[in-house]
Amino acid sequence: MSSEDNLILSFESSCDETSVAVVKNGRTVLSNVVATQIKSHQRFGGVVPEVASRHHIEQITACIDDALTEADVDYDDLNAVAVTYGPGLVGALLVGVTAAKTVAFAHQLPLVPVNHMAGHIYAAQFEKTIEFPALALLVSGGHTELVLMPEPGKFEIIGETRDDAAGEAYDKIGRVMGLSYPAGKEVDRLAHIGQDTFHFPRAMDKTDDFDFSFSGLKSAFINTVHHADQIGETLSKEDLAASFQQAVVDVLADKTVKALNAYPVKQLILAGGVAANQGLRDRLDEELKQFPEVAFVKAPLQYCGDNAAMVGAEAYVGFEQQTFADSNLNADPSLEFDWIKGETA
Amino acid sequence: MDFKIEVTDAAQTYDLGMKLATYLEPKDLILLDGDLGAGKTTFTKGLAKGLGIDRNIKSPTFTIIREYQDGRIPLYHMDAYRLEDGGADELGLDEYFNGDGLNVVEWSQFIDEDLPKNYLRIVFTRQDDKGDDFRQLEFKPQGERFTEIAKQVVTQNG
Numbered sequence: 015m016s017s018e019d020n021l022i023l024s025f026e027s028s029c030d031e032t033s034v035a036v037v038k039n040g041r042t043v044l045s046n047v048v049a050t051q052i053k054s055h056q057r058f059g060g061v062v063p064e065v066a067s068r069h070h071i072e073q074i075t076a077c078i079d080d081a082l083t084e085a086d087v088d089y090d091d092l093n094a095v096a097v098t099y100g101p102g103l104v105g106a107l108l109v110g111v112t113a114a115k116t117v118a119f120a121h122q123l124p125l126v127p128v129n130h131m132a133g134h135i136y137a138a139q140f141e142k143t144i145e146f147p148a149l150a151l152l153v154s155g156g157h158t159e160l161v162l163m164p165e166p167g168k169f170e171i172i173g174e175t176r177d178d179a180a181g182e183a184y185d186k187i188g189r190v191m192g193l194s195y196p197a198g199k200e201v202d203r204l205a206h207i208g209q210d211t212f213h214f215p216r217a218m219d220k221t222d223d224f225d226f227s228f229s230g231l232k233s234a235f236i237n238t239v240h241h242a243d244q245i246g247e248t249l250s251k252e253d254l255a256a257s258f259q260q261a262v263v264d265v266l267a268d269k270t271v272k273a274l275n276a277y278p279v280k281q282l283i284l285a286g287g288v289a290a291n292q293g294l295r296d297r298l299d300e301e302l303k304q305f306p307e308v309a310f311v312k313a314p315l316q317y318c319g320d321n322a323a324m325v326g327a328e329a330y331v332g333f334e335q336q337t338f339a340d341s342n343l344n345a346d347p348s349l350e351f352d353w354i355k356g357e358t359a
Numbered sequence: 360m361d362f363k364i365e366v367t368d369a370a371q372t373y374d375l376g377m378k379l380a381t382y383l384e385p386k387d388l389i390l391l392d393g394d395l396g397a398g399k400t401t402f403t404k405g406l407a408k409g410l411g412i413d414r415n416i417k418s419p420t421f422t423i424i425r426e427y428q429d430g431r432i433p434l435y436h437m438d439a440y441r442l443e444d445g446g447a448d449e450l451g452l453d454e455y456f457n458g459d460g461l462n463v464v465e466w467s468q469f470i471d472e473d474l475p476k477n478y479l480r481i482v483f484t485r486q487d488d489k490g491d492d493f494r495q496l497e498f499k500p501q502g503e504r505f506t507e508i509a510k511q512v513v514t515q516n517g
Contacts, residue, residue, distance in 0.1 A: 029421075101422060102422065103422065103423060103450070104424075104450070104451070105450060105451070154421075155421050156420075156421030156422055157421075174417075175417065176415055176417070177400060177417060177418055178417075178418045178420070179417075179418065179420075179421060181421075182418060182420050182421055186395050186420075189395065190395060229396075229400065229418070232395065232396055233396040233491075236394075236395060236396040237396075237491045240485070240487055241487075244487060347422060347424065347426075348422075348425065348426055
């Protein structure tokens with residue numbers, strides 16, 4: 015390893031996953047250890063509430079050891095520590111924040127605070143170096159946002175969901191269909207077998223802003239299933255999934271195209287858990303043909319979900335700009351990007 | 360004592376939320392129970408409007424708690440949907456319930472054992488035989504204060 019190289023030990027614990035990674039120069043993943051609640055539930059033969067709540071604490075030291083071992087580095091090789099401090103669940107965030115502060119203090123390393131959503135966007139950096147200005151479509155279980163990035167380290171929301179996040183809508187209609195949580199992947203799979211036969215409404219599709227809404231679609235879906243139940247009719251799960259997915263993808267793609275027309279950028283970045291959705295990836299590939307000057311950068315599939323490697327990628331920007339936190343860093347469960355100036359939330 | 364109201368569309372659900380907001384104070388707890396798409400979030404949007412909160416109320420499902428500090432009193436909008444399999448004990452719910460704002464909890468059945476004694480439970484039920492947008496809102500208050508509030512809101516509506 016060259017002495018010029020920058021190594022960041024990064025932490026992510028905003029939700030269900032506990033993750034620690036070592037990332038080189040914000041581009042290369044040396045290790046990315048992810049422990050999920052699901053594994054721990056399996057280990058204990060089912061869900062134990064106390065185990066779930068202490069999960070992050072139990073996992074994090076083992077994750078640090080594994081991340082360092084796998085990367086074949088020691089604390090002395092590190093240049094900085096980075097951590098997601100929001101948004102997320104306060105108890106979960108605090109575990110990562112406390113661990114990162116402890117390592118930074120014990121080993122005299124600078125601490126870089128990272129916004130979880132910025133981390134998701136920077137996962138794209140493992141695919142291709144981000145060029146500015148860039149536009150990011152960020153779709154996950156908790157967020158659906160169009161984010162303009164005029165320069166490194168600057169994020170401005172130009173549109174977001176007014177109610178449910180896209181990933182949340184997937185999980186909720188999955189529940190109505192009797193699928194297990196999280197349902198996104200299974201709905202995506204079923205959607206590729208079925209056809210859009212139900213023609214659910216495309217909410218907000220014709221409005222002037224860049225906002226999304228998925229609660230009307232969720233209601234239309236539930237109404238359709240209820241009506242069928244009442245008359246004892248069984249609907250094709252594949253067609254329901256395909257119709258739902260088509261409505262989601264149409265709205266996401268249309269608003270993204272509109273944003274690309276309004277803001278000339280060099281890259282469109284697709285990031286967040288729902289960025290793994292094949293229907294969405296295919297559709298945006300198609301739409302981007304009308305923007306030959308815009309490169310389409312998709313976060314690699316293995317870094318679409320929550321992970322610490324993406325945190326390390328974003329932290330490299332903070333490291334270079336020297337935006338460091340001290341030991342007063344606290345978790346901020348409601349952390350959000352600012353809205354672009356001149357627009358309203 | 361229970362109180363029932365029927366609404367014929369989402370706007371009426373929203374208006375009921377606005378009306379209820381005028382009676383509420385810090386530490387009050389409103390539980391909103393009912394199926395997906397029954398109107399719980401719409402009702403909360405009305406409540407927020409009634410408190411003078413202009414920000415958009417987004418679903419709290421993923422983050423479990425969303426805080427709104429810009430109204431007459433703070434609004435803590437919680438959603439226990441993701442706590443079906445446990446995990447409520449790490450959230451410090453007591454601090455919210457004894458705190459400085461109005462607490463609204465969706466899917467409260469998943470945190471039943473963590474709830475205080477007094478609250479106003481509102482159960483949303485679809486009325487499919489009448490129409491897609493028809494709902495029954497059943498007010499089930501616990502304690503004198505919430506019984507009085509429920510009576511006021513329901514009578515005013517009639």
